Amino acid sequence: MIVGEQKPVKEIKSYLEPYKKVLILGCGTCVKTCFAGGEEEVCELASALRLAFKQQGKKIEIEELTIERQCEDEFIRESAEAAGRNEAILTLGCGAGAQSIARRFSLMPVFPGVNTTFMGTLESQGVFTEECSGCGNCELAYFGGICPITRCSKKLMNGPCGGSSDGKCEVNKDIDCAWHLIIEKLKALGELENLNRYVPPKDWRPASGSGPRKLIREDQII
Numbered sequence: 001m002i003v004g005e006q007k008p009v010k011e012i013k014s015y016l017e018p019y020k021k022v023l024i025l026g027c028g029t030c031v032k033t034c035f036a037g038g039e040e041e042v043c044e045l046a047s048a049l050r051l052a053f054k055q056q057g058k059k060i061e062i063e064e065l066t067i068e069r070q071c072e073d074e075f076i077r078e079s080a081e082a083a084g085r086n087e088a089i090l091t092l093g094c095g096a097g098a099q100s101i102a103r104r105f106s107l108m109p110v111f112p113g114v115n116t117t118f119m120g121t122l123e124s125q126g127v128f129t130e131e132c133s134g135c136g137n138c139e140l141a142y143f144g145g146i147c148p149i150t151r152c153s154k155k156l157m158n159g160p161c162g163g164s165s166d167g168k169c170e171v172n173k174d175i176d177c178a179w180h181l182i183i184e185k186l187k188a189l190g191e192l193e194n195l196n197r198y199v200p201p202k203d204w205r206p207a208s209g210s211g212p213r214k215l216i217r218e219d220q221i222i
């Protein structure tokens with residue numbers, strides 16, 4: 001999932017100062033799962049903003065709505081009426097969702113309420129870890145299913161660097177050394193010979209080295 005966290009209310013409030021009618025638009029998929037932008041967060045943020053503006057003596061109408069996904073036009077359409085009733089939109093979607101909303105409602109000011117951080121997993125309740133950098137050419141097959149690009153602090157494809165101790169990364173003792181994990185995993189799988197393979201410098205063109213990427217699935221186009 002895409003992981004993000006809500007911006008501070010003070011920052012969000014500063015975006016909305018010039019407006020009298022604002023739509024807070026949540027997204028019911030990734031940001032809901034990481035407690036940054038689902039229905040509940042929309043409700044809590046709306047309450048906090050109403051209170052903050054009231055204390056300031058400013059009148060503002062805040063409408064709340066959460067759609068299934070902000071990155072798909074099919075769902076964005078469901079917010080068209082609410083968008084039309086307001087002067088600005090504060091989106092709690094990820095960066096992709098926020099840009100989809102800004103594109104769809106191109107004549108309206110659209111503000112981000114979430115800082116999008118990474119693609120990751122829910123490791124345990126409330127703990128999310130970064131797992132993938134979207135490099136465009138997945139090489140997990142050679143590394144026991146552990147991504148050195150994302151999980152090694154130095155992004156070493158031919159590791160380890162030799163600096164880890166007790167299985168922890170020398171750059172950050174709070175994280176596991178990815179290469180320690182890779183070696184242990186390959187050992188368990190009986191695939192240690194994978195480490196004899198020299199991995200050539202990565203071609204970063206599929207990883208946005210050629211600008212913003214586009215994926216076209218001809219078989220899905222009707």
Ligand code: SF4
Nearest residue numbers: 132133135138139147
């Ligand atoms: S190799 Fe690339 S696609 Fe695969 S997990 Fe790592 S960053 Fe993601």
Ligand code: SF4
Nearest residue numbers: 152161169170177178
């Ligand atoms: S200690 Fe491990 S994870 Fe950290 S930079 Fe070196 S090889 Fe990468």
